[in-house]
Amino acid sequence: MPEPSRPSATRACPVAHDHEPQADAPACPFDERATAFDPYTDAYMANPSELVRWSREEQPVFYSPRLGYWVLTRYESIKAVFRDPHTYSPSIALESTEPPTEEALAILKSYGYALNRTLVNEDEPMHMARRRALMAPFTPEHLRQHEPMVRRLVSEAIDGFIDAGEADLFRRLTWHVPFSVALHFLGIDDDEDHEKMHEFAIAHTKNAFGRATPEERIEVAHTVGKFWQLSGEILEKMRRTPEGPGWMRYSIRQQKHHPEVVTDSYLHSMMMAIIVAAHESTSFAAANAIRLLLEHRSVWDEICEDPSLISPAIEECLRHDGPIASWRRRTTRDVVIEGVPIPAGARLLLVVHSANHDARQFSDPDLFDIRRSNVIDQLSFGFGVHQCLGKNIARMEMQIMIGELTRRLPHMQLVPQEFDYVHNLAFRGPQNLHVRWNPAHNPERRDPDVRHWAQAVHLGGPMASAMVRKLRVLAADTLATDPDIVRLRLVAADGSALPRWTPGAHIDIECGDTGLSRQYSLCGDLDNVHEWEVAVQHDAASRGGSAWIHRYATAGAPLRVRGPRNHFHLDEDGRQRLILIAGGIGITPVMAMAQRARATGRDYVLHYSAASRTRAAYADALQALHGERLQLHLSDAGRRCDFAALLAQPRADTHIYACGPQRLLDALQQAVARAGWPADALHVEHFENNAPKLDPAHERAFEVELRTAGLTLHVPADRTVLEVLHAHNVDVQSDCEEGLCGTCEVAVAEGDIEHRDSVLSPAERAKGDRMMSCCSRARTGRLVLDL
Structure with a gap:
């Protein structure tokens, strides 16, 4: 292992410069701002991130002649250094920046x-x-x-x-x-x-x-x-x-x-x-x-x-x-x-x-x-x-x-x-x-x-269930002529601005004192920071969430909401053509994607399936906004979406995003597989998780190795990976703990995963590089997690 040189009083730029630099030559990490960088000041101690904003935005690695150090300012590169203690030794963590005197x-x-x-x-x-x-x-x-x-x-x-x-x-x-x-x-x-x-x-x-x-x-x-x-x-x-x-x-x-x-x-x-x-x-x-x-x-x-x-x-x-x-x-x-x-x-x-x-x-x-x-x-x-x-x-x-x-x-x-x-x-x-x-x-x-009186202490990272926003229902109305679908326009209870969200994002609404919280996709104007919009369809077979919302979420009512979160991200690569597919109330996340595609000038088409025109939420507004790019498929008119014909010719420049009932998603996945589309071309959002739940009598124990932390933990038959991680001081956030919300996702480096979530697509599952720690398990005896 080479011994580092001690910092010296004067230092030159450590990158050699040719008289005529090549196009791919590294940028000079040594300039006037780097020369002026001084962490031993009140201004830096008060707000380090502001003092290096220029670096974070323009020059994420620079050389400080005052310190004799290379300075890193961006998240991913700093996390990558922490992740590799062999390449990046901590041996100087307690070293004085100047040599001690004799x-x-x-x-x-x-x-x-x-x-x-x-x-x-x-x-x-x-x-x-x-x-x-x-x-x-x-x-x-x-x-x-x-x-x-x-x-x-x-x-x-x-x-x-x-x-x-x-x-x-x-x-x-x-x-x-x-x-x-x-x-x-x-x-x-x-x-x-x-x-x-x-x-x-x-x-x-x-x-x-x-x-x-x-x-x-x-x-x-x-x-x-x-x-x-x-x-x-x-x-x-x-x-x-x-x-x-x-x-x-x-x-x-x-x-x-x-x-x-x-x-x-x-x-x-x-x-x-x-x-x-x-x-x-x-x-x-x-x-x-x-x-x-x-x-x-x-x-x-x-x-x-x-x-x-x-x-x-x-x-x-x-x-x-x-x-x-x-x-x-x-x-x-x-x-x-x-x-x-x-x-x-x-x-x-x-x-x-x-x-x-x-x-x-x-x-x-x-x-x-x-x-x-x-x-x-x-x-x-x-x-x-x-x-x-x-x-x-x-x-x-x-x-x-x-x-x-x-x-x-x-x-x-x-x-x-x-x-x-x-x-x-x-x-x-x-x-x-x-x-x-x-x-x-x-x-x-x-x-x-x-x-x-004493507030309970939570050890570990905060539970997502504690991150509640107090919102108010600005308006609640039915869409089209279908009383089973109610549109809610939500605002902050104190009138403040709401966080921005991206297409595919959802919020969790707490359904009163029932103990239920349900995820609903955001579907309003992406640029409106003062209102969020969701559409909720009453499902008679549900466990009570949609029934509670239809009964109690009236104009002026307070709501406790968490999020937004997004595990149904739209790829922002403008070169990719989009096929957007929605069934019934599954239009809500997809319509936000169509809105974004139109605003950025992407090539897209929106296929929307519903039982009838009256059951097609937002149909008139979508028709006015997207014109011929919207294809309505109404069952009562005999116009069903022919997935086999639509997807007969795979295209490397096209991605498919879909949300709807499970039967629609199953048919779509079969059509994609039969036509030979690339595995990562299809992205889906599920309404529910039908995967098997934890049953200790039929589970097998296994080990998880935390590659970065250097630990190996035993996951018994009666506990989830998430529970074991929390018990051993490992911070992983969680919320629904049912495999629906995507909050507890962890990266997997090695091992065969038994996926039990409704978050990941078939292509993402086949890739095998991530899992929902609240429900998924190992098929064999060991998983290696990137934690």
Whole structure:
């Protein structure tokens, strides 16, 4: 493995330039904006994604001469680096950007300082061996035992200032609680000097991630040396009581079983590093989140009213304004990233805050939307084998802190202030968070029971079922002359704009207190951000969803809605000709595709089958908009769609999109297969899932290997893949858990899948590269997932 060169004071462009560059030569990653890039500023700490917007949009990989690092700013390339720890070594994750002085090294040596590799900066295969040996206390099952302690600490902290009318929440809550939780989790006694340890932790952060002056380096070296000695003393005390509580004592016990993996030097290094890692990111994440929520007052008021929104709100806070600015990696071989060749031994700065604002991954990324459907994809916790082990205890702490504040101080206001930051490459968050309120308006003065109520904590990524939008039915009317179809026009209850959606997207409507939620395709004007439209057909054979909507979803009625989500995407390749096929109420997603095709000038035809003209929803509007491109096939007029004739000649430049009753889709799939169309030419949307459900008496157990995380998990006959993933701290979002909504999709690298969903098309199933983890299983003994 090549040794990287140390950063130098002056650096030239690392890409060689010919006098006459070739057309396919790599773009120069070194320009005026790259030269000016400086992450050690308040502006960068306050909003890294904004400071590198130019890079994210125009030049996603550039070379920083100030740092001697290649800087990556886009989601996919950063995730790909996280996914491959062999090519992109984490060994420089804790390395100072400037070489330590001889004097500083001598000072550290005088304290016996010998920080070794930790979970953050260790290479494979040793990293995963240690991670597997030590990760059990971080699983949701084990973390639950810490919840009463976290609640007590938060409650006591708020008790200490609730009657004061003002507080610096960073000092009084968001630093104090995570630090105390970290020490408790590690098993460190309460009699240790917390303020001194906090001073040590800041010095360690400056040493590993900061840019200190020569004078500061001397002071930092002394403080880090003292921190190292204190860590060793605490560890030795724990060795005398190894059966006691805490993760470090658990690690000491594991050393007996894995002495070659859990070594003495490793335990000492982890003791020091984990004191910082276990609280620093959580402290800043909580401070960032509270500030962001108070700056978006309507969102704060929403979660005060509906605490079930706290979990998704926190996840969106982690995406929008997370506690990590960047991580670092080193290349172990020559690579090409975003078209830019990068040599072996190069240092990479991965600006994860920028990745979380990449419009290629997150629609309208600068919008703060606590109901964002793919928020679980945020990278603030990292990804892959080095994903943060403590992510769920951080979520627990943040949920409890924000839950207590919204219940006990809902009238709290953010005080105008300048925010102070510790300048460093990794952690980001304010060192102050001043708020004020009128104590006379504290809810518990009117009702003392307020302080005893507690919102349930959800460990893991937020459930899609919690991401509810409160909408109002603007209008409800029947279409054509068919009373069995009602069109609903929906608006936000507060009149605000709604998220944009794409053709094929659907929303989930909660059907009152029935426990049912049903998916309905959006079908209105794609450009109208103030209204959504769905059409719902009453089905007498249904389980009650459509009957509830026809009865209760009248003009003015409130509705609880989730989404939009889309697993029936329209390929936006304008060169592709489209054949759009709909049967009955299946016209709803297809008509949005036709609208998009017409607006973008694509070649398309729309075939719409219905029992009669009166049963053909939207027929008149579609006829007026699409003219001869609309072909109506009405059964009562003897005009049925002849799929065999329509699809007799396969065309490589044509894609087919269809939605309708199962008999229509079955006939269509047979026609496509008989004519020899390419497997990926047909895309379908199903109304229901008729696949077999989990039956433990007839299932077989199997294993799933998580290729990126380096874990192998056992899936018993009575549990789904989704349940097993959640039990082992793996974030996968879910909603219907019936194989209908597509929320729990995971990528599959190897294995034979028994598909039981109604989301994937036959071609997608045949490809075998993804599955719905809530219902599908392995046909044989093993699946390898790209997680």
